[in-house]
Structures are given as structure tokens and as C-alpha cells.
Amino acid sequence: MAKIPVWMDVDTGLDDALALLLASNCKDVDILGISTVFGNQSSDKTAYNTLKMCEFLGISVPVAVGARKGLLEPEIDYSKGLEMDVHGADGLGNIGERLPEPKLKLSDLTAVDLMAEKISKCHKKVTIVATAPLTNIAIFLLSYPELAEKVEQILFMGGAMYGGNIKPTVEANIGHDPEAAAIVINSPIPKVMFGLDATMQCFITDEERNQMKEIGGNVGAFLCDSLDHYAMLYQTIAGLPGAVLHDSLPMAWLVDPTVAEVKEFPVEIELTNGITKGCTVTDVWNREGKKTNVKVAISAKREQLLKMHFDALTKFA
Numbered sequence: 339m340a341k342i343p344v345w346m347d348v349d350t351g352l353d354d355a356l357a358l359l360l361a362s363n364c365k366d367v368d369i370l371g372i373s374t375v376f377g378n379q380s381s382d383k384t385a386y387n388t389l390k391m392c393e394f395l396g397i398s399v400p401v402a403v404g405a406r407k408g409l410l411e412p413e414i415d416y417s418k419g420l421e422m423d424v425h426g427a428d429g430l431g432n433i434g435e436r437l438p439e440p441k442l443k444l445s446d447l448t449a450v451d452l453m454a455e456k457i458s459k460c461h462k463k464v465t466i467v468a469t470a471p472l473t474n475i476a477i478f479l480l481s482y483p484e485l486a487e488k489v490e491q492i493l494f495m496g497g498a499m500y501g502g503n504i505k506p507t508v509e510a511n512i513g514h515d516p517e518a519a520a521i522v523i524n525s526p527i528p529k530v531m532f533g534l535d536a537t538m539q540c541f542i543t544d545e546e547r548n549q550m551k552e553i554g555g556n557v558g559a560f561l562c563d564s565l566d567h568y569a570m571l572y573q574t575i576a577g578l579p580g581a582v583l584h585d586s587l588p589m590a591w592l593v594d595p596t597v598a599e600v601k602e603f604p605v606e607i608e609l610t611n612g613i614t615k616g617c618t619v620t621d622v623w624n625r626e627g628k629k630t631n632v633k634v635a636i637s638a639k640r641e642q643l644l645k646m647h648f649d650a651l652t653k654f655a
């Protein structure tokens with residue numbers, strides 16, 4: 339089978355690292371490159387973490403650094419520590435120093451320029467898998483409108499039909515850059531939104547995390563330990579029995595669409611300043627009579643997704 343060309347955009351990040359783990363094991367996927375963006379940590383740290391994780395996982399592709407802040411949002415001062423410390427001060431659960439210094443270097447090109455180069459040269463349409471604020475993707479669409487036709491689809495982790503995680507109705511990736519999300523959502527490119535409605539169903543219990551250690555050698559041990567604090571947060575704040583594998587879902591669905599059920603709805607991004615700014619307003623009953631524009635993951639199969647992680651880990655035994 340011909341491989342699916344994919345561009346990844348990440349803010350590594352604990353669950354982004356798990357998405358990279360899955361990517362490292364997708365034989366049907368050809369990763370053309372990876373762009374990084376601010377989000378879980380500063381842009382410098384997420385780029386550095388991405389290089390480290392790629393090398394650790396044996397992913398050898400160009401990596402380029404992208405946006406440091408949202409399009410209209412002020413730059414976040416990460417040095418002061420975040421209100422809710424989800425991914426640790428280093429973005430890798432405070433154990434990133436266990437990984438060796440990466441030999442892999444960042445591209446001299448900016449994220450969007452490298453994306454443009456790789457996407458324009460690709461003989462097939464490219465799928466974008468984004469698991470971070472959508473800033474790089476929006477800048478790419480604005481800077482290279484002629485390349486939109488070379489994008490097959492945009493699969494993104496972000497948003498929620500119901501609820502939120504940084505504000506009552508706002509999910510982090512969208513809330514960090516609502517204007518960028520609006521540009522992406524309003525583009526004519528087919529889109530699938532993997533929001534909290536589906537991703538929150540995909541947790542890994544502490545017992546299952548320990549199995550990662552047994553199965554996956556150094557990689558399994560690192561990933562298991564990196565999730566300690568993250569798992570504790572989900573257990574105490576969300577009352578879940580474990581850590582949530584948000585960012586793995588889009589890549590998993592790309593190679594096996596049975597892992598999540600998707601349904602098409604009209605979706606808009608709330609841009610009015612206030613508590614709901616960044617909400618992915620999903621018209622599930624089509625009250626406004628608008629055209630559907632986004633496929634939305636409405637449920638996901640936790641055990642199936644987990645098995646894909648375990649399968650990916652076996653090669654590191």
C-alpha cells in the first residue's frame with residue numbers, strides 16, 4: 339500500500355510524545371517533517387523536546403521551530419510557571435534530562451517555510467496532523483494559500499463539543515490561539531476535530547502505564563515515568579482513573595478509522611473576548627441551519643488506542 343504523506347505539528351509535551359511514539363510505528367505513514375509551536379511549554383522547550391523525542395524514538399525527519407505566541411494573544415511568560423503545571427517545567431514531566439542531548443538539529447527554515455517546501459514537493463496531497471495550538475497551520479494557510487489544494491485534510495487535537503479544560507468551555511490548544519483556530523476551521527480543507535469529547539475517553543491507568551515499562555525497554559520506562567505527575571493531575575482534577583492520551587488519537591485514526599467515531603457538524607470558534615473565547619461552538623442540532631464544516635470525533639475506543647501504543651513499544655524491548 340502506498341504510504342500516506344503526513345506533516346506533524348506538535349508542542350511536545352507529554353501526550354505529543356505519545357503521538358510521536360505512534361508515528362514511529364506507522365508503516366503506512368510517511369512523515370515528511372515536524373513543526374513545533376509554543377503551547378505546553380515555550381517554543382524553545384517544545385522544539386528541544388521534539389528533537390529529543392524524535393531521536394529517542396528513531397524518527398529521522400526534519401524538524402523546524404514555529405510560532406512563539408498566538409496570532410493576537412500576548413506571549414506567555416513560561417518562566418513564571420503556569421497556573422496549572424500539566425507537563426512539568428521542562429514539558430516532559432520534569433524528567434527530560436534523562437534523555438541524551440539530541441544530535442538532530444533544527445532546520446534553518448521556519449516551520450511554515452519548511453512545511454511549504456515539503457508539501458509543495460510532495461507528489462501526493464499531504465495530511466496535516468496537528469496536536470498543538472493551530473498557529474503554525476494558520477500562518478501556513480495565510481502565507482501559502484496556493485498550497486491549500488495540496489493539503490488532503492487537517493486532523494487536529496483540540497476543542498470540545500461539550501466542556502473544556504482551561505476554561506469551562508474552552509480546550510487548551512484552541513484557547514491558546516482562537517484566531518488561528520478560526521482561520522483553520524474556516525478554510526475549505528477537510529478537517530477532523532479530535533476534541534475532549536473523544537480524547538477524555540482515552541486514559542491509561544497506572545497499572546497499564548507500568549505495562550509500558552515491561553513492554554517497551556528504555557522508551558517504555560521513560561514514557562511511563564514521564565506521565566507520573568500528569569496522571570495524578572487527571573486523577574485529582576478530572577476524577578479519571580489515569581492519564582489522558584489526547585494527542586495520539588488523530589494519528590491513530592488516520593491509520594485505523596475504527597478507533598474513533600466521527601460525525602460532521604457546523605463548528606465555529608468563539609472570538610468574542612471573555613470567558614468563552616476559544617470555544618468550539620458545535621451546532622449539534624443544526625439550530626443555525628449552516629453547512630457542516632468539520633467532522634468531529636464523538637467517541638473513541640480506549641483499549642484499541644492503548645494497544646496501538648503497546649504495539650509501538652514492543653520494538654524498543
Ligand code: BDR
Nearest residue numbers: 351353354469510511584
Ligand atoms: C491538549 O493540550 C495540551 O496540553 C496537550 O498536549 C493536548 O494537545 C489537550 O487539551
Ligand code: CA
Nearest residue numbers: 351354469470
Ligand atoms: Ca499537544
